[in-house]
Each structure stands twice: as structure tokens, then as C-alpha cells.
Amino acid sequence: MSDRYEKLGTSVILLIPLVFVLRGGYLQEVAGFVYLFLIQGYVAWFLYFKCGQPFFGYSVTMAIGAYGTIMLTELSGWPLFVSMMISGASAAVVGVFVFLATIRARGFYVSMASFLLAILFPRLIDALRDITGGRSGLYFGGLSDFISYKNVYIIVILLTAAVATFFFWFMETKTGKILTLISENDRLTQAVGIDTKRYKILAYCIAGFISGIGGGMYVNYTGFISSVDIEVFTTVYIFFIPLIGGSRVFYGPVLGALFVILVPELLVAVERYLRIAYGLIFIVVIVFLPEGLAPYIRRLFMRDRLKQA
Amino acid sequence: MLLNGTITGLIMGGILSLPVLGVAVIYGITGIPNFAIGIIGVFGGFLAWYFLSFSIGLAIVIGVVACFAIGYIIQTVLLTPISEKGGDATLFFIITISLGFVFEGMIRAIFPRPNISLELPHIGTIQLAGVGVEAFKIFALVFALGTLVLIRLLEEHTEVGKSWQATSQNLKLAKLVGIRTNRVFSIASGMGCALACVGAIFWGSLYNLTMLSGWDLGFTGFIVAVVGGIGNIWGGIISAMIMGMVMSFSGYLLGGMWQSVILYCIVILVLIIAPKGILGSERSL
Numbered sequence: 001m002s003d004r005y006e007k008l009g010t011s012v013i014l015l016i017p018l019v020f021v022l023r024g025g026y027l028q029e030v031a032g033f034v035y036l037f038l039i040q041g042y043v044a045w046f047l048y049f050k051c052g053q054p055f056f057g058y059s060v061t062m063a064i065g066a067y068g069t070i071m072l073t074e075l076s077g078w079p080l081f082v083s084m085m086i087s088g089a090s091a092a093v094v095g096v097f098v099f100l101a102t103i104r105a106r107g108f109y110v111s112m113a114s115f116l117l118a119i120l121f122p123r124l125i126d127a128l129r130d131i132t133g134g135r136s137g138l139y140f141g142g143l144s145d146f147i148s149y150k151n152v153y154i155i156v157i158l159l160t161a162a163v164a165t166f167f168f169w170f171m172e173t174k175t176g177k178i179l180t181l182i183s184e185n186d187r188l189t190q191a192v193g194i195d196t197k198r199y200k201i202l203a204y205c206i207a208g209f210i211s212g213i214g215g216g217m218y219v220n221y222t223g224f225i226s227s228v229d230i231e232v233f234t235t236v237y238i239f240f241i242p243l244i245g246g247s248r249v250f251y252g253p254v255l256g257a258l259f260v261i262l263v264p265e266l267l268v269a270v271e272r273y274l275r276i277a278y279g280l281i282f283i284v285v286i287v288f289l290p291e292g293l294a295p296y297i298r299r300l301f302m303r304d305r306l307k308q309a
Numbered sequence: 310m311l312l313n314g315t316i317t318g319l320i321m322g323g324i325l326s327l328p329v330l331g332v333a334v335i336y337g338i339t340g341i342p343n344f345a346i347g348i349i350g351v352f353g354g355f356l357a358w359y360f361l362s363f364s365i366g367l368a369i370v371i372g373v374v375a376c377f378a379i380g381y382i383i384q385t386v387l388l389t390p391i392s393e394k395g396g397d398a399t400l401f402f403i404i405t406i407s408l409g410f411v412f413e414g415m416i417r418a419i420f421p422r423p424n425i426s427l428e429l430p431h432i433g434t435i436q437l438a439g440v441g442v443e444a445f446k447i448f449a450l451v452f453a454l455g456t457l458v459l460i461r462l463l464e465e466h467t468e469v470g471k472s473w474q475a476t477s478q479n480l481k482l483a484k485l486v487g488i489r490t491n492r493v494f495s496i497a498s499g500m501g502c503a504l505a506c507v508g509a510i511f512w513g514s515l516y517n518l519t520m521l522s523g524w525d526l527g528f529t530g531f532i533v534a535v536v537g538g539i540g541n542i543w544g545g546i547i548s549a550m551i552m553g554m555v556m557s558f559s560g561y562l563l564g565g566m567w568q569s570v571i572l573y574c575i576v577i578l579v580l581i582i583a584p585k586g587i588l589g590s591e592r593s594l
């Protein structure tokens with residue numbers, strides 16, 4: 001399958017859950033939730049796996065988008081769309097700040113700084129509980145005040161498909177190709193006269209903004225956010241989405257999000273052993289399927305088609 | 310308040326220094342950042358609590374030995390083979406976090422209570438400059454510093470210690486002169502987890518142990534080690550003492566909620582200003 005068909009196919013597949021609107025209920029609710037994390041998963045896919053930037057603060061940029069949207073809308077009385085845009089821009093600024101602040105550090109130290117920020121942020125939210133609600137959280141009407149829950153769901157699906165399609169398109173542009181080059185060989189890219197810092201800042205801007213908008217959409221869909229929702233494990237799960245699904249293919253994050261969000265739903269009967277199963281599955285996938293689930297799912301699919309032929 | 314804060318800070322630093330030592334030993338020798346040691350240590354703490362009714366000594370030995378065995382096995386079966394295949398720090402970060410999930414789940418599945426307090430015997434109170442401090446807390450501090458000195462002595466004056474140093478400094482050369490480096494890695498990992506377990510037992514006897522305190526202990530141990538210069542044992546201890554003070558005074562002045570916020574802010578600042586920690590790291594991540 002050529003890249004072009006794979007991208008087109010992924011964008012179309014992403015729209016399939018729109019049919020859940022017809023029945024509504026549990027399936028629609030879960031699909032919306034999976035898609036909210038899929039937005040973040042595609043951000044991780046873009047920034048970490050395609051641009052090679054060791055960033056682990058996805059829950060932070062998402063939280064800035066979510067809390068920013070609530071604060072600006074509820075406390076400052078700004079229009080919802082403007083609040084979401086400004087919150088997205090703030091998340092982008094934080095992402096760029098982390099990059100610039102750790103520019104002297106190398107490799108894992110950069111990951112550590114953003115990961116520590118992901119540990120710090122929920123604690124800061126707890127400490128500022130008079131404003132943020134801490135663990136008790138904040139409720140938010142948002143879009144649901146103007147349109148029905150089904151329409152909010154449709155917007156979530158369309159936004160996710162748009163985000164994925166944007167990333168597919170962006171990676172084909174000249175800027176996207178330079179970012180791929182940077183991820184493969186930073187020094188070589190500098191040697192041919194490209195200002196890599198500028199391109200990296202752009203990558204952080206795009207990732208932070210989309211993650212922030214995704215966070216804003218999260219509170220519009222769930223109507224609630226607390227420090228528990230943005231715990232450090234949220235960032236770990238988001239990072240696992242492209243990793244488990246397969247970072248080399250365009251539909252990898254879709255498989256990853258289905259896996260990361262749906263496995264706990266399926267294992268609800270053995271909730272007591274959920275964490276053990278989760279941890280073991282992650283280890284097995286990482287050790288034995290280093291390219292994620294995608295190549296194996298594809299192989300299974302191809303085998304079935306061959307049998308049919 | 311100043312004296313109280315200092316004493317509390319020193320004791321917190323002392324307890325913190327045990328998981329920090331664990332991180333420093335594991336990272337210093339194997340080069341692997343292990344984020345699961347806190348939760349493995351707490352698993353050992355829960356195990357010790359389970360056997361506490363039989364005998365205190367036996368309970369502590371069971372916890373510590375079990376953690377050593379877990380660390381040893383994990384390193385032998387999982388981490389060393391991945392390291393030999395060229396796994397990088399990010400991969401180890403993900404794998405050790407996943408391992409942490411497994412042990413957190415095991416605590417939930419095996420033990421009847423999610424929140425325990427290890428009631429070790431009260432051995433009286435010591436007067437320090439007019440302030441009464443539980444002797445057990447002083448014991449925890451002395452034990453931590455004693456462990457540090459012991460590890461240093463072991464490293465400098467024994468064949469085993471020298472083989473650790475050789476493995477840490479030049480793996481290929483160490484293999485060439487016949488050192489069984491994989492065994493050294495496994496022992497280091499076991500020791501790191503055992504140290505984390507002792508830290509968890511002290512923590513559990515002074516405060517509370519929950520399923521989640523393992524993450525706190527592990528992450529805090531890790532970031533304190535980063536501030537000291539990850540892999541640098543002396544840097545780790547100095548950093549643990551400073552961070553203990555920071556936690557103690559921020560707790561007194563701003564309230565418990567701000568303790569970890571201030572701690573993490575300082576660590577992020579250190580990472581930005583001096584990425585290799587205050588005393589630098591012999592290894593580079």
C-alpha cells in the first residue's frame with residue numbers, strides 16, 4: 001500500500017465512528033474519549049517519532065489547554081472559541097519554553113525536564129485548588145451549553161480526523177521533510193546550512209498548539225477536569241499510543257489509542273489485576289514487537305486476503 | 310521552627326538518600342535509569358508489613374531479600390538483554406515505568422490493605438538542642454549515612470567493589486579482563502532495589518505507605534539523584550540533604566501541598582542551569 005493510500009485510508013477510517021451517532025450511548029461515549037486521546041497521540045507521533053524531539057510533557061500542554069479554556073471562558077467571560085485558541089497558544093509557548101530552556105542539555109535530560117514538568121503540573125493544580133478545584137476538579141458546560149452532546153461528539157471526531165490529516169500533509173511539505181531530516185541527523189542538517197533551532201521551535205509550536213486545542217476539546221466533551229485526569233500517567237499513556245500502535249505507519253496511533261484506552265474497558269471484570277496485565281502487555285509489546293502492533297495487524301490482514309484469493 | 314525544620318529536613322534527607330543511593334548505584338554501574346525501584350521498594354515494604362506479626366527482624370529481612378531478588382532477576386532477564394541489544398535511556402524509561410505498573414498491580418492484588426503503617430518499636434526520644442526527636446528517626450539518618458560509607462568502602466577496598474568501578478568506567482575492558490559484567494549489573498540492580506526497600510520501610514514507619522507512594526519515592530529518589538549528578542553517590546547524598554531541607558521548610562512555611570511543587574521547580578531549574586547536576590555525573594545520559 002503506498003503512503004498516499006495509507007494516509008487517505010487512515011483519514012477515512014478516522015471518520016467511521018461518526019456512525020455511532022445513530023445509536024449513541026456507551027459506544028459513542030467511549031469512542032469520543034478514545035479520540036480525545038488520539039489527538040494527543042498524534043501530537044506525540046509527530047513531535048517525538050517524526051521530529052525526534054524528546055518531549056514528555058503532553059499531559060501538561062493538554063492541561064494548559066483544558067484549564068485555560070475553562071478559566072478564560074468562565075472567569076474572564078471570553079468567547080469559547082477565542083479562549084480555546086489562546087489556551088492552545090499558551091500550551092505552544094510552554095512547549096517552546098521547555099525546548100529553549102533545555103537547549104543546553106542533551107537527549108534524556110530534555111525528556112527528564114518535560115517529564116518532571118508532567119509530574120509537577122498536577123501537584124501545582126492541587127496546590128492552587130482554590131482556583132483550579134484541585135482533585136475535586138472544575139465543571140464546564142462549554143459547547144454543550146450551545147449544541148447537543150451528539151454534535152459535540154461529531155466535532156471531536158472531525159477535529160481528530162483533521163488533526164491527523166494535517167500532520168500527514170505537513171510531513172510531506174518542505175518544512176516537514178526538513179524536520180524528518182533533523183530527526184535522522186541533526187548535525188548533518190546543520191552542516192548543510194539549515195537553522196535547525198528555528199524548525200524545532202516550529203515543531204514545538206505546532207505540537208503544543210494542537211495538544212492545547214485537544215485539551216480544550218477534552219473539557220468541552222467531558223464537561224469536567226481535575227488534577228487526577230492530568231496525572232503523570234496520562235503523559236505516559238499518551239506516549240504509549242504511537243509506540244504501541246506503531247510509529248512508522250500513519251494508522252499506528254489509531255491502533256495504539258484503541259489498545260491503550262480500550263484494554264482497561266475490556267479488562268474491567270478483572271479490575272484488581274488490571275495494572276499487572278497493563279504493565280506486562282506494555283513490556284511484551286515493547287520487547288517483542290519493537291515496531292508496534294501495526295506490522296502484525298497488517299500481516300494478519302494480508303494473510304486473510306491471500307487466503308480469500 | 311528553624312531547629313525543628315533543620316532536624317526534620319535532615320531526617321527526610323536521610324530517608325530520601327536511601328532510594329537516591331539505590332538510583333545512584335543502579336545508574337552508576339549499569340547506566341540504566343530505573344524508575345521502578347521506588348515501587349519495588351514499596352512492594353518490599355508491604356511484604357515486610359505482612360510478616361511483621363511473626364518477627365520484626367524476619368519481616369525486614371524478607372522484604373529486603375525479596376527486593377534484592379526482584380532487582381537481580383529483572384536485570385538478568387529483562388534489562389541486561391535489552392541493554393545488549395542497544396536499548397537507549399528512553400526505552401528503559403518506558404520499560405521500567407511498565408515494570409512499575411506490574412508491581413503496583415501486584416501490591417493491589419496480593420495485599421489486603423492499600424494503605425499501611427509499619428509500626429516498628431519505639432526506642433525512645435533523644436534531646437537535640439532542647440528539641441525532642443524520636444530516636445528511630447535519628448537511627449534512620451545514621452543508617453542512611455552508614456550505608457553510604459559502607460558502599461564507598463566496599464567500592465574502594467574490595468575486589469567486588471573494584472569490579473563495579475571497572476564495569477562502570479569501561480565495560481569492554483572489564484569484560485576483557487574477565488569480570489562477569491552481567492553479574493555485576495544484576496547485583497547492582499538487586500542492591501539498588503534492596504536500598505529502596507529499606508527506604509520504604511523507614512518511610513512506612515514514620516509516615517504511611519500506599520500503593521502510590523512507590524511512585525513518589527521512586528520519582529523523588531530519581532530527581533534528587535539528578536540534582537546531585539545522577540550516578541554520583543556523594544552528589545546524591547548532598548542533594549538528598551538539601552532537598553530534605555527544602556521539603557521541610559517549604560512544608561513549614563507554605564503547607565504540605567507546596568512541598569513537592571517547590572521540590573520539582575528546583576529540580577527543573579537545576580536541569581536547565583546545570584543539566585549534569587550539582588556535582589556532575591560520571592556518566593552521561
